[in-house]
Amino acid sequence: MEKKPIVAILMGSKSDLSLMRPACEILEAFEVEYELRVLSAHRTPERTSDFATKARKRGIQVVICAAGGAAHLAGVVAGLTTLPVIGVPLARTPLAGQDALLATVQMPTGIPVATVAVDGAANAAILAAQILGLNNPAVEKMVENMRAANLAKVIADDEELNGGS
Amino acid sequence: MEKKPIVAILMGSKSDLSLMRPACEILEAFEVEYELRVLSAHRTPERTSDFATKARKRGIQVVICAAGGAAHLAGVVAGLTTLPVIGVPLARTPLAGQDALLATVQMPTGIPVATVAVDGAANAAILAAQILGLNNPAVEKMVENMRAANLAKVIADDEELNGGS
């Protein structure tokens, strides 16, 4: 990777990788450079802090944080940077993501986390691209193309089902 | 207002205004031009659609949407623009915001809404500022100053409580 990453995808454990793959695929499709990190708010607090405090200087513009259970990763990172932080609550406990959703979204005043749906990795990447797209016409175009493709697919499905009616 | 707004705050009903005041105050403190709209996904669908499809062209960079109950406003707007859309679920029914939270955050793949806490108007504005700050050093500085002020306040409270310990 010669180009510098502008998005960072953080996950609390390597076992979250399969759930986060869709985010990677979308960023790749959008030709957005990203880095993938395993950083735990609880197990590697210093590395997490180090990442968060240096991210902006390193050129990162959006941070995506995925975690399950008492998901603290997004909140902890958000407290250490003024970059936009996107939280992906993962359904990894018997409580089916309800825990991760509340632990991610209910942040106190002053430190927002932009939360997407439970297991919503793809949308985290798209949201990142929409943010980047404000000042990056190429990325913005990619988002629009994806929208157009989705539109076309729904129309095709509609026509297939709806026949000649 | 001579300067053009770059943030739009949409609410489903004028009665949401008191809950959204903190967002206005923060954007004013940050010297971010914004507009305040009453637009309902259900009662004024065409005006909402009109707003959403023209927002980018008009110079809007971030849209904040607040709604309670089956909160569809953020999702509907998000489907009509590639601007980042921030959703604020409001606790306006006996279900205490649980309905608005799920109706805002659980968006399908392709159309993310950056969801903040229930009744989290202030954080919606701060998140908007963090997004704008990626390309607007003045706004980014404002966010940092607010962080520093919050930090100072917590430290002062800590020292007051903790005395000479």
Place this chain on the structure above:
Amino acid sequence: MEKKPIVAILMGSKSDLSLMRPACEILEAFEVEYELRVLSAHRTPERTSDFATKARKRGIQVVICAAGGAAHLAGVVAGLTTLPVIGVPLARTPLAGQDALLATVQMPTGIPVATVAVDGAANAAILAAQILGLNNPAVEKMVENMRAANLAKVIADDEELNGGS
């Protein structure tokens, strides 16, 4: 299909089709003409809007909308027509339909959605038939026959289990 449809079944994604099959089967059994559409409140907002605003003129009398997650389809359609709109919340996320239920039923004053059970496709079709039956004795008769058949089946089951007691 020469006869014109009087019920429309909308789903947010073609992948919802298997969950909605029971609605189709019931309408077919009741000899109610229907059309099946894939229309997304978020991915194809204009087509959805187009459908909703023209549905009454085209002879549609009841619209059934099925969606999962932050299920907005029924609400968006309901905002664009005064036809009765029936919402079917689908259990398609880790939150098991709780999200879709609240996002469908908790509509604001002015725009009701007649909500049925999570994954309740069959009941959506029966409710549509009951509404149509107010002015269509043949359909009303079909509903009564189904009721009678259900009654007979429960009685048969009861007698099988209860034996000669």
Place this chain on the structure above:
Amino acid sequence: MEKKPIVAILMGSKSDLSLMRPACEILEAFEVEYELRVLSAHRTPERTSDFATKARKRGIQVVICAAGGAAHLAGVVAGLTTLPVIGVPLARTPLAGQDALLATVQMPTGIPVATVAVDGAANAAILAAQILGLNNPAVEKMVENMRAANLAKVIADDEELNGGS
């Protein structure tokens, strides 16, 4: 009241009346004749059964049933008539309507209840009017007028807030 009622509003207890007033006001505004009944699925099962089995013959076209807690009224009535039954879950216990919502909406296959929001009396009346409007242009016109008035109000609120922006 010389004209015969075409909508019946049932509530489980007279104490539900204040919560159901909005339904009455809307039907009156729409010039829809209705009757108001206190009928309990549990305390007056026979009267409830008597009402439900005779409603259609008496000219009732839509039944609205409101109840809190383990809200069975709508379901019981729905089992005894093929008229469309609209359920209004009321927030009358410490569980804040979550109980009434699930007890109303999660009906078994064969017996749908068209459920509206918790404490959603107004929407129950509007839904009833939308159903009646399929064959009653005057009522349909009333619904459209209400929609137009709501639209105008939201626009007025929007313009008031949005000023000359």
Place this chain on the structure above:
Amino acid sequence: MEKKPIVAILMGSKSDLSLMRPACEILEAFEVEYELRVLSAHRTPERTSDFATKARKRGIQVVICAAGGAAHLAGVVAGLTTLPVIGVPLARTPLAGQDALLATVQMPTGIPVATVAVDGAANAAILAAQILGLNNPAVEKMVENMRAANLAKVIADDEELNGGS
């Protein structure tokens, strides 16, 4: 069955039978005569009403009612008899029994349902036996024996695990 049943087990659908088997087995082990009925509050309201109003005269002393979703069976039966009615909420929808639990337990003042755990068929039978045991020493003895057997089993398990400690 020559002896007359003193317990009735009602279920809303024959498909509930496998979940209710444990209740049957316990009553058989306790030598309590019971009858098994398929009666639906919604699909066979008259048969259900007929059962409930005649149960006491027929010698039934306790009624066990099992249902899922918007579980109304126990409540409806309880409204029609002053016999103790035990409700078994079944986990038969995507909401995992939360709907059936609330629809069974949250009964209005005047008409209690003695609710046991979700899918708690065995406990419904034991509770019935405890009620019968107030005036039937043989059944009471059976309950005590079962308790003693459970005690012995837990002790055996404890000693197996705990070894000589």
Place this chain on the structure above:
Amino acid sequence: MEKKPIVAILMGSKSDLSLMRPACEILEAFEVEYELRVLSAHRTPERTSDFATKARKRGIQVVICAAGGAAHLAGVVAGLTTLPVIGVPLARTPLAGQDALLATVQMPTGIPVATVAVDGAANAAILAAQILGLNNPAVEKMVENMRAANLAKVIADDEELNGGS
């Protein structure tokens, strides 16, 4: 009180008394002798155990246990007696009785608790009377009279509301 109590009402704290008054009033109206105890599963485990193991011998036939939060009182008593135990979950924490409901009703196989609604003291007393009524015609008559009075009241309310319609 010369007559010996046949129902015991247990509460975890004297502060629960106001919530349990309706149970007392109903038992008094039904002329059922009862005793009122403050016994805590956690704070007075031995007294609770002493009560439970001796209750049957002392002539108690039904035990009503009320508790909030992690409501263990009913379950603990139920483990120590084969008398029927009725649990009343109280809404005494910010979780509004959801905690007490689950902690009371979800008992393991072998030890049922007959659970009534959150804050359902009155229904606990009525259920106790229904159980006693199996062998006490006077009490059974009292329950029937109460039902008849409730019926009459609902009919009176119905006629008042429904007037000459």
Place this chain on the structure above:
Amino acid sequence: MEKKPIVAILMGSKSDLSLMRPACEILEAFEVEYELRVLSAHRTPERTSDFATKARKRGIQVVICAAGGAAHLAGVVAGLTTLPVIGVPLARTPLAGQDALLATVQMPTGIPVATVAVDGAANAAILAAQILGLNNPAVEKMVENMRAANLAKVIADDEELNGGS
């Protein structure tokens, strides 16, 4: 305060103080030295980290952390010390503490937080005393005395209510 604190009570905001007073009062009654800190996982991450990494060396033996919403304080502190950390979820949002409970208790493997009830400040202090009591007979005695006093109070209440029965 000459003696060195052995318990630290941390709260995310000075406004939590009133909810945490019961913890202070209990530790004072138990003659356990404590310190009171306002430290926010998000607003003062460095001070929080500094506190947590030095707490053991400074003689702190148990840390109590109170926070509402997406309550991260206990988890963040727990990741930075091997001292036992007790979490107190506070009911400070419209979600009534359900958010704070899940965000506190659902910690990932490796980093436990000893969670007490929502708004359970008093129990956090008692739990701290029980932990300290393992090696501090004076504190252990205090806990036993409190238990005895609670026992006496329940007995007094019981005798007052139960009279001469």
Place this chain on the structure above:
Amino acid sequence: MEKKPIVAILMGSKSDLSLMRPACEILEAFEVEYELRVLSAHRTPERTSDFATKARKRGIQVVICAAGGAAHLAGVVAGLTTLPVIGVPLARTPLAGQDALLATVQMPTGIPVATVAVDGAANAAILAAQILGLNNPAVEKMVENMRAANLAKVIADDEELNGGS
């Protein structure tokens, strides 16, 4: 086992053993002597009481209690000893551990249970070790080593994923 156990792991049923294995493995790895007991708050109340009242004298310092459903074991034990009691809510019913969590954590003032995550057996053992570690440097070292190993593993995973970035 010649050494005397200082931790006791209690479970309500032998079938909980597989869920509690991780606690055993951690204590073994930490060289902490423990005993494993099957004790039911409801099925073996006396043995449970006997265990709890004698545990401290026998040298037990921390008690871990695991139970599902209306999980009373931890609370009952906590009421009978002033040793720290750790509760592990198990997901063993259709309600997925939500019942066990609330029944374990929402203890009344005076009797805390240190609750860990649903199915959080490993963390219960680690918390026990952290408590023991206050006065046992060897155990405290073990916890620190585990932390260091977890840290190393996350770093290795991070480096594997992150490549040379």
